Every structure is written in structure tokens, then in C-alpha cells.
Amino acid sequence: MKIGIEAQRLFRSHKHGMDIVALELIRALQILDTQNEYFIFVKSDSDNTCLNETSNFHIIEVPGKNYVFWEQIMLPIYAQKYGVEVLHCTSNTSPMFMSTPLILTLHDVIFMEKTTEKNTSSNYQKFGNLYRKWLVPKVVRKCKSIVTISEVEKNNISKSLDLSNDEITVVHNGVSGRFGIKPSIETIYKVRKQLSLDSDFFLFLGNVEPRKNVNNTVKAFVAFAEINAEVKLVITGIKPSFVADILYEIGKISYLNRFVFAGFVAENVLLTLYAEAKVFLYPSLREGFGLPILEAMTFGTPVVTSNISAMPEVAGDAAFLVNPFSIKEITNAMTIAYKNDALRNEKIALGYLRPNMFTWQKTAEKMLNIYKGRSPEVLAI
Incomplete structure (x- = not known):
């Protein structure tokens, strides 16, 4: 044929x-x-x-x-x-x-x-x-x-x-078999140096489309950052000016230095960011699937994602599910995923199993x- x-x-x-x-x-x-x-x-x-x-x-x-x-x-x-x-x-x-x-x-x-x-x-x-x-x-x-x-x-x-x-x-x-393989120490060092990452960080794969919920994600992270001085947010695919406009709007432009703008990242860099991130943020308003949820899970990275659209179908019970329209819910989920060791480890364990279904x-x-x-x-x- x-x-x-x-x-x-x-x-x-x-x-x-x-x-x-x-x-x-x-x-x-x-x-x-x-x-x-x-x-x-x-x-x-x-x-x-x-x-x-x-x-x-x-x-x-x-x-x-x-x-x-x-x-x-x-x-x-x-x-x-x-x-x-x-x-x-x-x-x-x-x-x-x-x-x-x-x-x-x-x-x-x-x-x-x-x-x-x-x-x-x-x-x-x-x-x-x-x-x-x-x-x-x-x-x-x-x-x-x-x-x-x-x-x-x-x-x-x-x-x-x-x-x-x-x-x-x-x-x-x-999910590709390339995901879930721990990067070498040399690769981790190179990526961290390239992006000046000398502390814990969360990861957010950005896009200017409204459905990616950049506005609420940025505002939720600022609320988290106000009481967690040691964490930064790595954002791919978005220019600093886009986030700066959001921060100006809420009077928090001083928090711009808590964001790391990675631009478009090659796959080897993305794999390292997945592996090293303390939490992966994916509170989208609308997705047909949501493959990055599974990609992050292969590395044992806890995921905060939405309780609407296709995200629950993909994540099952292995992620922290939130109302993506609620800034407070997203912030609370960030805090739990980062600080509550028992719940964090439970989601990580379930997350390792989830990609086997896909x-x-x-x-x-x-x-x-x-x-x-x-x-x-x-x-x-």
C-alpha cells in the first residue's frame, strides 16, 4: 500500500x-x-x-x-x-x-x-x-x-x-523515549550558566495566544514570589516586554528580575529545564491535548495544570489541577507543589506512571x- x-x-x-x-x-x-x-x-x-x-x-x-x-x-x-x-x-x-x-x-x-x-x-x-x-x-x-x-x-x-x-x-x-533521561552534570551546568539560573526555578512554556493564560500565570507567580524569595520563573517563547506590561498593570514591575526569558529553546535545553524545574506550570485555558504535561512528568517534575479542557484527560490524578481563571488557586497550587513534600512526592510517583499510557x-x-x-x-x- x-x-x-x-x-x-x-x-x-x-x-x-x-x-x-x-x-x-x-x-x-x-x-x-x-x-x-x-x-x-x-x-x-x-x-x-x-x-x-x-x-x-x-x-x-x-x-x-x-x-x-x-x-x-x-x-x-x-x-x-x-x-x-x-x-x-x-x-x-x-x-x-x-x-x-x-x-x-x-x-x-x-x-x-x-x-x-x-x-x-x-x-x-x-x-x-x-x-x-x-x-x-x-x-x-x-x-x-x-x-x-x-x-x-x-x-x-x-x-x-x-x-x-x-x-x-x-x-x-x-511521549518520546528521549524524555525522562536525566541530563548529564555538564549539560545541566551549561544550561544553568547560559540562563544564569543559580537558584530554584519553575518552568512555563509561554505563548502570546490568550489561551495559554500568560496573564494569570504571571500574576499568580508574583503572588508566590512575594513570599518565596528564592524561586524564579523560566518562561520560553515570550519577550520580556510582554511580561513587563502585565507587571506594570499590577504595579509589580520590580518583580521583572524574578523572570528568566529563555526565548525559543532547542530540545536538549528543554529536556534540561524539565528535569531541573521544581514545578512545571501549565494552567492553560484551552488545549486539544497537552503533551508538555506528560513530558514534565517523565522527569519527576510536579505539574500544575488546569481542571478544564483536555488537561484532566491527560494528567489524570498525577497533577495539581486548578481553576485557570483563579489567580489565587494557581498561586496556592504552586505553594503546595513546592513546599508540601508529602503531596509533592505523591504527584511525582503518579506522574512517573502516567506517560506509560501514552x-x-x-x-x-x-x-x-x-x-x-x-x-x-x-x-x-
């Missing part, structure tokens, strides 16, 4: 959630399936060594600078050229017009939902959301299979797009069955 996988942004240097999911799925499929022939359709970019070809996995670089042109025009041409019998589109959208049976991974329908929060997205993100809002309701009617990443999101998709639950299959994300091998097995038109729960090979 010839299977096509759309992975347009796989080679870009700064990979985000959906790119990482696609990469890990393909790597797992390479281990699992040596029988079928795969064509991985990518766009040329700088990180072209993140995935290697094997005898039955071919990397096809498809030209086309514009995202929409690449997907709607060039991808169908190349899928037909290589004779794929099914095409898996991995990142929420797919071509409108093609005869090849389509499988769409619809990670979430956040782009369909109205919000009262200020839109801080970039122009690129705003265009992407408009494109998805226009396209997705149309293409889901044309797909052979629709896959999503959590039961919560399955219900959201069903309601937003007027689909029955039977039309949507849940295939959870997984592996990329299981993800790949289920997707392979979907490619073959079988139930995702039967044996893959």
Missing part, C-alpha cells in the same frame, strides 16, 4: 506542537511498519536532517512558498504523481479537491471558537485561523477518516462541525490501522 503523509512544516527549525506530533508519528511508523511504502511530503527548509529516509519511507520535497498554494495546488499534484492510495494530512487542514482518500488529523477547533480575550496573535497566525475557519467545515465532509487527539476534543469537534461522534476517532499523542508506538499502531481502513484498536500488523 502506498501511504502519503503531509508534513509541510517538518523541516522548519522552530517546530511547534503539530510539527512535533507529525515527526514523532513518522519516526514511530518507521520502526513499526516495514511493509507499506510511505511518501512524506514536506516543504524545503533548514532542518532537513530531523528525519531520515528508510527503504520504504521516501521524503518528497514539494515546492511552493505560500502555505495555501503548497497545500491546495502542489500537494495534490505530488500525491497523484507518486500514486498514493491514501493521504494523511497531519495539521488541521487538507486539499479541497483531490480524488485520493483523505485522512485528516484535526487537533482542535480552537480557531472556530469565539473569545473575549484580546487577540495577541501575529498577522500570520490570524491569517492561518481565518484559512482554517473557512476551509475545515468544507473538507471534513470529504474525508474518509477524521482523527483527533483527545475525547474532549472529539466532543468539541462534533459540536462545532455538526458531526456525529462515530465520524471521529481519538488517537492520543505520545506512547508513540501506540499512536502509530492506531494510525496504521486507520490507513488500512480497520478499527484502530486491532493489532496493527
Whole structure:
């Protein structure tokens, strides 16, 4: 069987959630399936060594600078050229017009939902959301299979797009085996020196999207920092000015030096930050899954996350669950996770077990069955 996988942004240097999911799925499929022939359709970019070809996995670089042109025009041409019998589109959208049976991974329908929060997205993100809002309701009617990443999101998709639950299959994300391996002393020293981390710190993976709840997280940490002078907060993906504006608003700009701005971090740095953080903060307002919860747990790092959306489905009873709209609750959970040894150790122990439920091998097995038109729960090979 010839299977096509759309992975347009796989080679870009700064990979985000959906790119990482696609990469890990393909790597797992390479281990699992040596029988079928795969064509991985990518766009040329700088990180072209993140995935290697094997005898039955071919990397096809498809030209086309514009995202929409690449997907709607060039991808169908190349899928037909290589004779794929099914095409898996991995990142929420797919071509409108093609005869090849389509499988769409619809990670979430956040782009369909109205919000009262200020839109801080970039122009690129705003265009992407408009494109998805226009396209997705149309293409889901044309797909052979629709896959999503959590039961919560399955219900959201069903309601937003007027689909029955039977039309949507849940295939959870997984955790890479690279997580949970303790970094070397030399690596820890290097990362700590690079970020001037000479004390305990919490970790927060930031993003300017309102759903990431940066505003409440910053305010909650300031309240924590007022009575815990020894702890800093490492934030990735956000500029200092973004946090400074929040601190000015609440009259706490003097606390800016308690924040460490790491920018975009490479995976080796992220692994070290997960391993060394005293607490991982993930009080998001809305997630399709929440993979960083599991990634932090593999290192025995206690997690503070939200009691809404997909977070409880992923975290189970292994995290400190909070109302993400309550600054006080987030602060209290930080304090307990940091200072209450009994509860902290209980969550750590449960956290070590949780990632075993979510592996990329299981993800790949289920997707392979979907490619073959079988139930995702039967044996893959």
C-alpha cells in the first residue's frame, strides 16, 4: 500500500506542537511498519536532517512558498504523481479537491471558537485561523477518516462541525523515549550558566495566544514570589516586554528580575529545564491535548495544570489541577507543589506512571490501522 503523509512544516527549525506530533508519528511508523511504502511530503527548509529516509519511507520535497498554494495546488499534484492510495494530512487542514482518500488529523477547533480575550496573535497566525475557519467545515465532509487527539476534543469537534461522534476517532499523542533521561552534570551546568539560573526555578512554556493564560500565570507567580524569595520563573517563547506590561498593570514591575526569558529553546535545553524545574506550570485555558504535561512528568517534575479542557484527560490524578481563571488557586497550587513534600512526592510517583499510557508506538499502531481502513484498536500488523 502506498501511504502519503503531509508534513509541510517538518523541516522548519522552530517546530511547534503539530510539527512535533507529525515527526514523532513518522519516526514511530518507521520502526513499526516495514511493509507499506510511505511518501512524506514536506516543504524545503533548514532542518532537513530531523528525519531520515528508510527503504520504504521516501521524503518528497514539494515546492511552493505560500502555505495555501503548497497545500491546495502542489500537494495534490505530488500525491497523484507518486500514486498514493491514501493521504494523511497531519495539521488541521487538507486539499479541497483531490480524488485520493483523505485522512485528516484535526487537533482542535480552537480557531472556530469565539473569545473575549484580546487577540495577541501575529498577522500570520490570524491569517492561518481565518484559512482554517473557512476551509475545515468544507473538507471534513470529504474525508474518509477524521482523527483527533483527545475525547474532549472529539466532543468539541462534533459540536462545532455538526458531526456525529462515530465520524471521529481519538488517537492520543505520545511521549518520546528521549524524555525522562536525566541530563548529564555538564549539560545541566551549561544550561544553568547560559540562563544564569543559580537558584530554584519553575518552568512555563509561554505563548502570546490568550489561551495559554500568560496573564494569570504571571500574576499568580508574583503572588508566590512575594513570599518565596528564592524561586524564579523560566518562561520560553515570550519577550520580556510582554511580561513587563502585565507587571506594570499590577504595579509589580520590580518583580521583572524574578523572570528568566529563555526565548525559543532547542530540545536538549528543554529536556534540561524539565528535569531541573521544581514545578512545571501549565494552567492553560484551552488545549486539544497537552503533551508538555506528560513530558514534565517523565522527569519527576510536579505539574500544575488546569481542571478544564483536555488537561484532566491527560494528567489524570498525577497533577495539581486548578481553576485557570483563579489567580489565587494557581498561586496556592504552586505553594503546595513546592513546599508540601508529602503531596509533592505523591504527584511525582503518579506522574512517573502516567506517560506509560501514552506512547508513540501506540499512536502509530492506531494510525496504521486507520490507513488500512480497520478499527484502530486491532493489532496493527
